[in-house]
Amino acid sequence: MLRIDCPCCGVRDHSEFRYGGDATAERPAHDNPDLDAWYHYVYVRANPKGLHREFWQHVLGCRQWLVVERDTVTHSIHSVSFSRRRRA
Amino acid sequence: MSRYSVFSLLRHAATGNRGWQRAWRAASPKASYDVVIIGGGGHGLATAFYLAENHGVRNVAVLEKGYIGGGNVGRNTTVIRSNYLLDGNTQFYEFSMKLWEGMSAALNFNVMFSQRGQLVTAHSADQLDTFTHRANVMRSNGIDAEILDRDSVRKLVPYLDFSDTARFPIHGAIFQGRAGTARHDAVAWGYARAASGHGVDIIEGCEVTDFVRQGDRIVGVETTRGRIGAGRVGLAVAGHTSVLAQKAGLELPIESHLLQAFVTEPVKPLVDHVVAYGADHFYLSQSDKGGLVFGGNLDGYNSYSQRGNTGVLREVCEAAIALMPNISRLRLLRHWGGIMDMTPDASPIISLTPVDGLYLNGGWCYGGFKATPASGWCFAEMLATGETPALVRGYGLGRFRSGHMIDEAGAGPFAWLQ
Ligand SMILES: Cc1cc2nc3c(=O)[nH]c(=O)nc-3n(C[C@H](O)[C@H](O)[C@H](O)COP(=O)(O)OP(=O)(O)OC[C@H]3O[C@@H](n4cnc5c(N)ncnc54)[C@H](O)[C@@H]3O)c2cc1C
Ligand SMILES: [Zn+2]
Numbered sequence: 068m069l070r071i072d073c074p075c076c077g078v079r080d081h082s083e084f085r086y087g088g089d090a091t092a093e094r095p096a097h098d099n100p101d102l103d104a105w106y107h108y109v110y111v112r113a114n115p116k117g118l119h120r121e122f123w124q125h126v127l128g129c130r131q132w133l134v135v136e137r138d139t140v141t142h143s144i145h146s147v148s149f150s151r152r153r154r155a
Numbered sequence: 156m157s158r159y160s161v162f163s164l165l166r167h168a169a170t171g172n173r174g175w176q177r178a179w180r181a182a183s184p185k186a187s188y189d190v191v192i193i194g195g196g197g198h199g200l201a202t203a204f205y206l207a208e209n210h211g212v213r214n215v216a217v218l219e220k221g222y223i224g225g226g227n228v229g230r231n232t233t234v235i236r237s238n239y240l241l242d243g244n245t246q247f248y249e250f251s252m253k254l255w256e257g258m259s260a261a262l263n264f265n266v267m268f269s270q271r272g273q274l275v276t277a278h279s280a281d282q283l284d285t286f287t288h289r290a291n292v293m294r295s296n297g298i299d300a301e302i303l304d305r306d307s308v309r310k311l312v313p314y315l316d317f318s319d320t321a322r323f324p325i326h327g328a329i330f331q332g333r334a335g336t337a338r339h340d341a342v343a344w345g346y347a348r349a350a351s352g353h354g355v356d357i358i359e360g361c362e363v364t365d366f367v368r369q370g371d372r373i374v375g376v377e378t379t380r381g382r383i384g385a386g387r388v389g390l391a392v393a394g395h396t397s398v399l400a401q402k403a404g405l406e407l408p409i410e411s412h413l414l415q416a417f418v419t420e421p422v423k424p425l426v427d428h429v430v431a432y433g434a435d436h437f438y439l440s441q442s443d444k445g446g447l448v449f450g451g452n453l454d455g456y457n458s459y460s461q462r463g464n465t466g467v468l469r470e471v472c473e474a475a476i477a478l479m480p481n482i483s484r485l486r487l488l489r490h491w492g493g494i495m496d497m498t499p500d501a502s503p504i505i506s507l508t509p510v511d512g513l514y515l516n517g518g519w520c521y522g523g524f525k526a527t528p529a530s531g532w533c534f535a536e537m538l539a540t541g542e543t544p545a546l547v548r549g550y551g552l553g554r555f556r557s558g559h560m561i562d563e564a565g566a567g568p569f570a571w572l573q
């Protein structure tokens with residue numbers, strides 16, 4: 068069982084969360100006509116063996132989307148932060 | 156290589172079973188080969204065998220970082236079926252089924268293929284309708300399929316929960332009589348032995364760490380046992396496809412995820428078929444030793460560790476008891492995990508690649524055991540000819556760009572939902 072330290076709720080079992088996949092994929096601008104950019108965003112994954120930045124949503128808690136840095140071999144969690152970006 | 160037969164059994168029995176030879180030669184790497192296959196799982200070994208058998212290409216090496224049968228080929232729950240709905244899959248998996256039916260004879264090795272039949276239970280009228288659609292597609296492709304009503308299911312598998320309190324009452328089922336199971340590591344051993352008999356070098360304890368290039372072309376591999384030259388390189392490394400492809404400069408539509416399997420203590424014969432639960436992701440069969448073998452969902456997040464977590468263990472046991480209350484007191488003996496390449500449409504990738512000299516066989520998700528012979532057959536043809544065989548034209552890397560996905564689960568581009 069992974070234990071994720073939610074910045075709102077504290078340490079919780081990962082069964083309270085929903086996995087959201089790779090957090091490094093950059094969404095192209097909405098009006099970007101470049102098919103290659105969309106292909107990469109939707110399908111291509113680095114899939115590292117080691118540190119992975121990924122989304123988790125705390126569905127059974129505060130419902131925030133988080134970015135978790137986790138090692139895909141050891142499952143040790145290196146950092147947890149909110150995924151929303153601050154407006155400048 | 157001496158053939159196995161009743162007479163060889165008797166002869167060895169009479170001489171105290173001291174004369175048995177190794178099933179395959181322990182080979183050391185040569186300087187170069189016409190074809191190097193990375194990954195000594197079922198798919199890699201089958202590819203080597205068919206390269207020699209069907210195409211006469213015998214200067215072949217299979218490089219395996221661990222030991223033969225230590226990967227997913229020896230970790231799966233052994234279910235073999237060809238009840239696929241979508242074009243591309245339907246024909247490919249049926250071709251595979253036909254190869255399974257002749258495999259023990261073709262390899263002179265008993266892979267214990269047991270066509271005990273598989274049924275998937277339906278828990279609503281709508282689900283039974285979609286199963287009927289699937290059965291019709293199968294039958295129009297010449298594949299056996301039956302739709303069973305509730306009473307017929309009850310006759311076949313009376314031990315499921317048919318009570319008034321069942322959480323998801325059984326409405327019927329789809330049944331494929333030719334589906335079944337096989338002894339999974341025997342498949343690896345059988346292909347290894349037959350390929351070795353044709354002169355293929357099977358090299359265990361040999362990890363590929365990088366590729367050797369000449370200009371844009373891949374001409375060999377670096378391994379923990381030195382550099383090995385190759386006319387063509389075939390990649391068949393199950394859950395580690397991304398790791399090696401990255402070394403060749405390829406980024407793929409693949410995520411590695413973990414799937415667990417479970418086995419109970421042995422009991423007397425109880426489950427004659429493979430039974431899959433249509434209300435949840437759960438299925439089981441009984442092994443020849445008597446243990447109930449079952450599986451369920453992925454752990455659900457990227458993972459390269461071959462061990463699972465207890466959340467899924469609990470879900471799977473809940474599903475098991477919902478389907479079959481009479482096993483609630485059985486003890487679980489073991490559970491283990493395997494890493495799989497999950498693709499965004501749950502279909503495999505057998506493909507030429509943009510890298511000259513490199514050929515790809517991966518993305519099997521958690522259904523690749525049943526594909527072993529057909530995958531090897533087609534990949535061998537691809538490696539021998541440099542062309543894409545008709546049967547796997549739908550499995551090319553280009554399908555994600557062109558939108559021609561074969562999305563059997565209909566879960567969209569989310570690998571962990573497939
Ligand atoms: C728990 C579980 C249940 C499953 N149940 C079923 C089922 O019921 N039915 C079904 O059809 N499928 C099932 N599958 C899927 C099936 O097992 C796989 O899709 C299939 O076996 C993968 O192909 P393979 O046999 O070649 O893989 P593997 O046996 O994993 O072969 C790949 C090999 O590559 C080697 N390798 C990796 N990296 C390197 C390197 N750098 N150098 C050299 N060698 C390397 C590995 O050591 C490994 O031996 C299941 C899988 C799991 C884990
Ligand atoms: Zn929270």
